[in-house]
């Protein structure tokens with residue numbers, strides 16, 4: 448463990464530390480960030496009203512719109528002189544979301560990353576190939592400094608130029624790959640195509656920044672022969688490092704000394720108990736540059752406080768099933784792309800790349816899944832093809848309870864993403 452004093456502290460110690468830090472950060476945000484002062488004053492809430500952890504429920508949520516309305520720097524709690532780094536989300540619509548870091552914030556950030564890499568099984572002897580984009584995106588730089596803090600070797604490749612990445616993975620003898628799950632899969636396919644898979648020394652694949660499924664992890668484990676783990680975070684609260692999986696792969700351990708998680712049913716305005724699924728809210732407990740209270744992540748997950756078999760006692764969040772804004776409503780049925788992925792990835796005849804197209808024809812929603820076959824030969828054998836399509840449709844019907852149109856396409860015919868993948872095209876929005 449990188450920080451055993453936190454990672455295996457008893458729950459009482461963790462909660463006491465969280466309460467102390469919560470009281471501090473609430474007063475800090477109230478005094479320094481005009482938006483929080485206005486919000487609190489409007490409902491007659493004062494920092495001293497926060498006496499227990501449960502009192503956090505009196506604090507209004509913070510949303511992405513709040514961050515956009517205060518673009519770029521109005522939520523910063525320190526003078527610009529103390530901000531030594533800026534990052535921003537890659538948001539495709541509207542203004543990006545900005546995050547500012549003090550020196551202390553950067554130090555805490557790398558501690559969080561060093562912890563999650565250690566729990567994934569990394570040591571200072573590993574060579575990390577970082578295929579996350581370096582730039583305003585928090586992935587590249589975020590992981591980079593955490594790896595340095597761990598004392599391992601970092602190869603800051605960034606994203607793109609996939610064949611060259613394979614050459615470097617091989618020549619530098621990387622033992623750990625950092626990438627989005629979709630890009631890790633693209634690298635795996637490319638290494639296979641180039642015939643060098645057996646020359647790679649990877650023993651760890653650490654993924655994050657987009658949703659993945661257990662089936663996707665299993666496929667990557669099979670192809671690379673490396674242990675797949677996942678980690679989670681978002682720009683608004685500083686980037687990656689909020690939580691990560693240990694070797695038990697039984698949820699992602701939250702860095703609870705830095706982040707206070709809650710699960711909420713937003714419509715009901717209620718915080719949900721342990722185990723129930725809802726939207727994750729995060730309060731930053733230590734951020735100096737830009738503290739955020741009860742941020743609505745839009746990510747759907749659940750929490751458990753059961754101690755983990757790995758010996759850690761920190762809360763764990765379940766794999767994110769999807770974002771509230773990614774959930775498709777097709778003919779009144781709620782569908783998460785991850786449900787479709789879990790079906791496709793478990794079928795050995797299929798490749799690992801797919802896309803989902805949603806449309807509306809004659810006032811009726813339609814959903815089509817285009818998925819690559821694993822082997823081109825299949826496409827010329829009509830009876831096998833028909834049988835396979837029928838089988839996929841059946842499995843999808845069981846999981847999503849809808850008739851899904853299925854189209855099998857040639858290997859490598861769907862465009863690969865080098866950063867975050869976009870699997871869904873919703874033509875109804877046009």
Ligand code: DLL
Nearest residue numbers: 536586655656657658678679680681682686687767
């Ligand atoms: O993606 C931060 C990050 C970088 C996390 C590298 C992990 C590794 P944003 O670009 O602001 O920040 O996007 C944040 O990505 O709200 C989730 O919807 C999604 N996301 C991040 N990690 C996961 C994950 C980074 N492990 C948004 N599983 C979040 C599912 C994830 N979704």
